[in-house]
Amino acid sequence: xxxxxxxEEIIRVAAKLFKEKGYSAVTMRDIAKSMDIKAASLYNxxxxxxxxxxxxxxxxxxxFTTEMLEIKKSEIGAIDKLxxxxxxxxxxxxxNIYGMASLNNxxxxxxxxxxxxxxxxxxxxxxxxxxxxxxxxxxxxIAVKPDVMMFSILTTLxxxxxxxxxxxxxxxxxxxxxxxxxxxxxxxx
Amino acid sequence: xxxxxxxEEIIRVAAKLFKEKGYSAVTMRDIAKSMDIKAASLYNxxxxxxxxxxxxxxxxxxxFTTEMLEIKKSEIGAIDKLxxxxxxxxxxxxxNIYGMASLNNxxxxxxxxxxxxxxxxxxxxxxxxxxxxxxxxxxxxIAVKPDVMMFSILTTLxxxxxxxxxxxxxxxxxxxxxxxxxxxxxxxx
DNA sequence: TTATTTAACTAACAACTGTTAGTTAGTAAG
DNA sequence: CTTACTAACTAACAGTTGTTAGTTAAATAA
Numbered sequence: 001x002x003x004x005x006x007x008e009e010i011i012r013v014a015a016k017l018f019k020e021k022g023y024s025a026v027t028m029r030d031i032a033k034s035m036d037i038k039a040a041s042l043y044n045x046x047x048x049x050x051x052x053x054x055x056x057x058x059x060x061x062x063x064f065t066t067e068m069l070e071i072k073k074s075e076i077g078a079i080d081k082l083x084x085x086x087x088x089x090x091x092x093x094x095x096n097i098y099g100m101a102s103l104n105n106x107x108x109x110x111x112x113x114x115x116x117x118x119x120x121x122x123x124x125x126x127x128x129x130x131x132x133x134x135x136x137x138x139x140x141x142i143a144v145k146p147d148v149m150m151f152s153i154l155t156t157l158x159x160x161x162x163x164x165x166x167x168x169x170x171x172x173x174x175x176x177x178x179x180x181x182x183x184x185x186x187x188x189x
Numbered sequence: 190x191x192x193x194x195x196x197e198e199i200i201r202v203a204a205k206l207f208k209e210k211g212y213s214a215v216t217m218r219d220i221a222k223s224m225d226i227k228a229a230s231l232y233n234x235x236x237x238x239x240x241x242x243x244x245x246x247x248x249x250x251x252x253f254t255t256e257m258l259e260i261k262k263s264e265i266g267a268i269d270k271l272x273x274x275x276x277x278x279x280x281x282x283x284x285n286i287y288g289m290a291s292l293n294n295x296x297x298x299x300x301x302x303x304x305x306x307x308x309x310x311x312x313x314x315x316x317x318x319x320x321x322x323x324x325x326x327x328x329x330x331i332a333v334k335p336d337v338m339m340f341s342i343l344t345t346l347x348x349x350x351x352x353x354x355x356x357x358x359x360x361x362x363x364x365x366x367x368x369x370x371x372x373x374x375x376x377x378x
Numbered sequence: 379t380t381a382t383t384t385a386a387c388t389a390a391c392a393a394c395t396g397t398t399a400g401t402t403a404g405t406a407a408g
Numbered sequence: 409c410t411t412a413c414t415a416a417c418t419a420a421c422a423g424t425t426g427t428t429a430g431t432t433a434a435a436t437a438a
Contacts, residue, residue, distance in 0.1 A: 006385075021297060024214035028426060040427080041386050049426065105294060108210060142374075148367045151352050152345045159344035178337045185331075185374065195415075217396060229397080230416050238396065 007045040010035065012098070014052045019101035019161075023053055023109045054113045056102045061120040063092060068127050078135025082153070083180050085128070089157035090176045093164055100161035128154060153183050196234040198224065201287070203241045208290035208350075212242055212298045243302045245291045250309040252281060257316050267324025271342070272369050274317070278346035279365045282353055289350035317343060342372050 004012070013034045017026045028049055032039040046052055071084045093100050107117055129150050135141035141149075156179070164170065193201070202223045206215045217238055221228040235241055260273045282289050296306055318339050324330035330338075345368070353359065 022211050022213055022294075024211055025298065027424080029424090037385085038387065040388080040429095043427070044385050105211075109214065142370075144367055144371060148364070149371060151348075152368065152371050155345050155348035155351070156341045159340075159348070162344070163340050175337070178333055179341065181331075182333060182338060182341050216394080218394090226415085227417065229399095229418080232397070233415050 005045075010042060010045055011052055011055050015056050015096075015098035015102055018053070018056070018106055019098045023102065023106040050111055053102065053106060053109060056099050057107055057110065057117060058113055058120075060092065060096060060099050060103050061117055061124075064088070064124055065120050067092075068124055072127050072131070078131050078138065078140045079184060081131050082135075082184060083176075085131075086153075086157065086180050086183065087176045089160055090164075090172055090179070093157075093160040094172055097161045097164060100158075104158055104161065125150065125154070156183060194234075199231060199234055200241055200244050204245050204285075204287035204291055207242070207245070207295055208287045212291065212295040239300055242291065242295060242298060245288050246296055246299065246306060247302055249281065249285060249288050249292050250306055250313075253277070253313055254309050256281075257313055261316050261320070267320050267327065267329045268373060270320050271324075271373060272365075274320075275342075275346065275369050275372065276365045278349055279353075279361055279368070282346075282349040283361055286350045286353060289347075293347055293350065314339065314343070345372060 010031065014026070014031050017030055017034065028039040028042060031052075032042055035042075067088050068085070071081050071088070074081070074084075076084075107114070107121075110117055129146050132141060132146040132149050136143055136146065164175075199220065203215065203220050206219055206223065217228040217231060220241075221231055224231075256277050257274070260270050260277070263270070263273075265273075296303070296310075299306055318335050321330060321335040321338050325332055325335065353364075
């Protein structure tokens with residue numbers, strides 16, 4: 001486990017503050033205060049407030065994209081692909097709760113990287129929808145509108161960051177299984 | 190249909206901006222510009238920026254509370270209660286998409302009214318959970334942890350505001366039915 | 379030892395923030 | 409006609425914002 005750089009620490013601390021108050025309401029002085037330094041000192045490590053947001057959001061979005069690619073090309077059925085997607089969200093959300101909050105709530109404050117983020121997200125959603133459509137075609141899933149299905153499942157998964165921290169004792173494997181049960185039995189014919 | 194007062198117009202316009210950028214990122218000058226007046230003129234109608242946020246969030250939260258009370262005391266089964274809750278969310282969300290965004294994303298910027306809001310929300314969640322527990326006891330629902338069930342359903346319903354506007358042609362009754370099907374068949378034994 | 383890098387600091391700036399004070403033109407009520 | 413109200417305006421203020429410039433002490437490399 002390699003030790004955290006000062007830059008990584010700033011990003012981690014900032015993400016926590018962004019989750020609590022949102023990007024716009026968090027000042028560079030807030031971030032600095034959380035690290036017991038002055039705001040100007042942050043600029044020895046990062047270029048701008050915007051850079052912090054980009055670091056948080058883009059790296060997470062790229063992780064989702066990379067792993068979706070793996071799931072997509074694996075030779076398994078739609079139900080099993082969906083189970084892997086659920087596990088993916090549980091894992092990334094629990095690893096980076098604060099980052100997931102920014103990903104969900106602060107992406108609209110991206111500047112240069114906004115369009116790149118939107119492309120990653122819409123590619124992800126398209127892959128998701130294709131899995132559902134494929135599952136309907138093969139008879140694995142009921143024939144409800146895939147849009148509504150995807151919305152229902154994906155919003156639940158995207159909100160995991162709000163919910164995981166509340167249960168200290170939670171078992172992540174168990175959570176994935178319970179979620180699969182609840183989310184999929186409404187789809188599984 | 191009584192005509193909108195200037196104050197109501199400010200609140201409506203502000204809610205739209207709050208949805209796009211979040212409460213903190215929207216300035217009084219932004220709101221004013223959207224109405225083609227100057228920021229200072231807003232203060233002829235409202236007392237503060239904070240008052241606008243309170244008007245948006247509290248009135249919506251109270252509508253949910255009122256209607257949950259009705260559902261709670263009606264003499265129907267858990268499944269039917271859940272269907273009514275789903276319909277309630279679809280209806281209130283479609284009536285006030287921008288307000289729902291603030292309710293979900295900007296409640297943490299409430300000041301005096303924050304604790305009142307939190308009480309309304311946790312009462313609502315408790316009522317919701319009791320309906321689920323009752324349904325499990327009576328055998329209507331499968332015996333999965335009610336916390337996970339509630340999280341899954343409620344986060345989907347709370348995100349409706351993100352999704353409804355995308356489909357202009359959507360039929361709200363049909364949406365409620367599709368959602369009931371998807372959300373409940375994973376629960377319905 | 380000397381030179382370089384790292385990471386903190388103080389001080390400041392120009393732009394922007396919510397809000398107030400005081401004013402004014404148009405409309406409605408007496 | 410006069411009065412009062414509505415709803416806009418200009419000007420301003422005190423505080424906050426992200427960021428830069430220049431400096432300094434400590435740690436590391438030569």
